Amino acid sequence: MKLEVDGVGKLFQRGKKEIQAVKNVSLTVSEGEFVSIIGHSGSGKSTLLNLISGQLLPTTGKILWNGESIVKKRDYEAAFLRNTLIGHIPQGMGLLSNLTVFDNLQLPFYLSKREGNPTERAYELLRRLGIENLKDSYPNSLSGGEMRRVSIARALINKPKILLADEPTSDLDPENTGIIIRLFQEISREGTGVLMVTHDLSTIGAADRVYQMSHGELVLKCKENITYFHDKEDAG
Amino acid sequence: MTIVAFVLVAGSLLSSSMKNGLNSTKQRLGADLMVVPVGYDEGVEGILLKGEPSYFYLDSSIAEEIGNVEGVQTYTTQFFLTSLNQDCCDIPVQFIGYDPDTDFLIKPWISEVYSDDLKDGELIIGSDIVADDNQQLKFFNEKYHVAARLAETGTGLDQAVYGNMNTLMHLFQAAKKAGLAFIDNIDPQQSVSCILIRIRDGYSAEEVTHNIRASVNGVQVIKTKNMITTTAENLGGFISFIYVFAALFVLVAIFMLSIVFSVMANERKREFAILRALGASGKKISKIVLTETLILSGAGAALGTILAGGIILSFNTYIGDRLGLPYLQPAPWIIAIFMGGGFLITVAIGPIAMIHTIARLNKREVYITLREGE
Numbered sequence: 001m002k003l004e005v006d007g008v009g010k011l012f013q014r015g016k017k018e019i020q021a022v023k024n025v026s027l028t029v030s031e032g033e034f035v036s037i038i039g040h041s042g043s044g045k046s047t048l049l050n051l052i053s054g055q056l057l058p059t060t061g062k063i064l065w066n067g068e069s070i071v072k073k074r075d076y077e078a079a080f081l082r083n084t085l086i087g088h089i090p091q092g093m094g095l096l097s098n099l100t101v102f103d104n105l106q107l108p109f110y111l112s113k114r115e116g117n118p119t120e121r122a123y124e125l126l127r128r129l130g131i132e133n134l135k136d137s138y139p140n141s142l143s144g145g146e147m148r149r150v151s152i153a154r155a156l157i158n159k160p161k162i163l164l165a166d167e168p169t170s171d172l173d174p175e176n177t178g179i180i181i182r183l184f185q186e187i188s189r190e191g192t193g194v195l196m197v198t199h200d201l202s203t204i205g206a207a208d209r210v211y212q213m214s215h216g217e218l219v220l221k222c223k224e225n226i227t228y229f230h231d232k233e234d235a236g
Numbered sequence: 237m238t239i240v241a242f243v244l245v246a247g248s249l250l251s252s253s254m255k256n257g258l259n260s261t262k263q264r265l266g267a268d269l270m271v272v273p274v275g276y277d278e279g280v281e282g283i284l285l286k287g288e289p290s291y292f293y294l295d296s297s298i299a300e301e302i303g304n305v306e307g308v309q310t311y312t313t314q315f316f317l318t319s320l321n322q323d324c325c326d327i328p329v330q331f332i333g334y335d336p337d338t339d340f341l342i343k344p345w346i347s348e349v350y351s352d353d354l355k356d357g358e359l360i361i362g363s364d365i366v367a368d369d370n371q372q373l374k375f376f377n378e379k380y381h382v383a384a385r386l387a388e389t390g391t392g393l394d395q396a397v398y399g400n401m402n403t404l405m406h407l408f409q410a411a412k413k414a415g416l417a418f419i420d421n422i423d424p425q426q427s428v429s430c431i432l433i434r435i436r437d438g439y440s441a442e443e444v445t446h447n448i449r450a451s452v453n454g455v456q457v458i459k460t461k462n463m464i465t466t467t468a469e470n471l472g473g474f475i476s477f478i479y480v481f482a483a484l485f486v487l488v489a490i491f492m493l494s495i496v497f498s499v500m501a502n503e504r505k506r507e508f509a510i511l512r513a514l515g516a517s518g519k520k521i522s523k524i525v526l527t528e529t530l531i532l533s534g535a536g537a538a539l540g541t542i543l544a545g546g547i548i549l550s551f552n553t554y555i556g557d558r559l560g561l562p563y564l565q566p567a568p569w570i571i572a573i574f575m576g577g578g579f580l581i582t583v584a585i586g587p588i589a590m591i592h593t594i595a596r597l598n599k600r601e602v603y604i605t606l607r608e609g610e
């Protein structure tokens with residue numbers, strides 16, 4: 001399973017003003033890779049993730065999932081792809097407040113027609129993420145770190161090929177940040193690709209590849225140029 | 237939704253009952269012309285349409301004169317009497333005495349519920365009147381046997397009591413014995429209250445009316461068609477108002493609901509954005525929203541339909557009395573159609589009002605743009 005982004009650009013129209021949120025971005029992410037994109041707020045990171053997941057259509061360029069263009073797919077086809085191949089951890093907490101943790105976790109399973117029962121997989125993820133005791137809790141009673149772990153567990157319910165994480169450690173303390181990043185490392189070692197966008201420099205040491213995004217443009221960075229951490233064990 | 241369903245169902249039942257009452261009046265009137273004493277046309281209208289008891293008399297010889305007028309095919313006479321709301325009588329009612337030998341209006345109607353000839357001293361009562369356990373009613377301190385009860389007509393005739401002329405004469409004497417002064421100067425054997433006429437083929441109501449006026453003094457000729465036409469015009473205006481009001485109400489409801497749904501969708505943009513991010517298509521989200529709308533519409537429609545049906549049908553008699561117009565509840569299957577139709581139209585209003593919002597939800601990039609404000 002390989003994600004290819006080739007020369008992708010996105011232009012937004014705001015009244016008479018045109019905003020080039022993403023400019024000629026190219027990158028690849030394969031299964032088992034941990035790729036990080038670092039950049040300030042407003043650099044176009046989240047827009048790039050939404051393009052990759054098919055929620056936005058690019059103005060220029062191609063986005064290929066295993067050689068198939070997501071741009072040419074109809075909305076319901078792109079949604080199905082997003083539901084089955086991608087695990088999306090949206091910015092912010094992203095949990096539905098009227099559902100319990102357990103129900104939030106299983107939600108992606110029920111968004112597409114599929115056979116089976118997600119209960120067993122849900123219990124497995126609760127154990128793995130260390131949130132078994134929160135099964136019947138509601139999001140408004142959880143801490144930031146707990147909510148983020150629920151969000152990650154939910155993204156993994158359908159066994160995706162690639163995980164897209166949008167600012168997964170924002171608003172978290174260093175301890176919880178470390179827990180999340182170690183999780184991503186484990187997930188990538190198990191064969192799931194991880195593409196994380198963040199402005200938190202302390203997390204990028206864990207990634208296999210780091211890009212920097214600024215004013216919509218993407219540039220590959222050497223990890224040695226990152227000043228905070230030199231190896232994965234120090235992340236978090 | 238509840239209010240919309242209530243307005244639609246109640247409006248349908250009211251207008252249908254009024255139309256039914258009018259048709260029933262047309263059927264029950266039967267005669268082409270009615271001859272009454274001068275100035276008593278409103279009295280007849282009150283009896284027939286509003287159930288307001290009244291009495292007035294003509295010399296019975298006038299009936300024979302009218303029978304000889306050109307254009308009159310057949311005629312029959314009726315004798316009116318009223319009871320009072322006093323100890324002498326169980327209830328205040330309109331008595332209508334008919335001549336079994338010449339009658340062509342009441343006998344066919346009575347034969348629907350009573351196959352024998354009505355005996356002297358026996359009464360047939362309108363649908364709104366109830367006899368005691370022994371099937372008797374007391375009038376002017378005398379007990380009379382009730383032979384049968386007529387089906388509802390939705391007219392003032394539902395509050396009338398019918399008997400042959402001999403029975404009416406007996407009632408008349410009983411009333412006199414009971415000391416009722418309002419009928420002192422009348423010889424019942426020589427009096428009638430109204431003469432009902434069927435016109436011969438080839439003659440118009442206007443022609444025969446003219447002929448009667450030319451031949452007979454001291455009488456007023458009522459064209460029953462005019463009576464019905466006036467009532468129909470009044471009803472028609474009222475029914476049109478109901479339809480227009482209901483239609484406008486539905487349009488306003490759709491407009492208001494579309495705004496409400498749009499605001500609700502906006503309030504839920506975060507929820508929809510999460511669902512989209514997790515892999516829900518625009519169609520899926522539309523389906524979720526539509527299902528919620530149908531549940532809300534259905535619940536509101538059911539409540540409104542049940543309330544409207546319950547109130548209108550339970551207070552059927554009261555409504556008819558208050559309106560003062562012919563009012564007859566339609567058949568159960570028609571009621572079921574109106575209630576079912578009102579329910580379905582109301583349920584449909586929800587999704588119709590939702591169309592614009594669903595179109596917006598189906599746009600691929602709406603979720604991202606919706607969230608831009610966050």
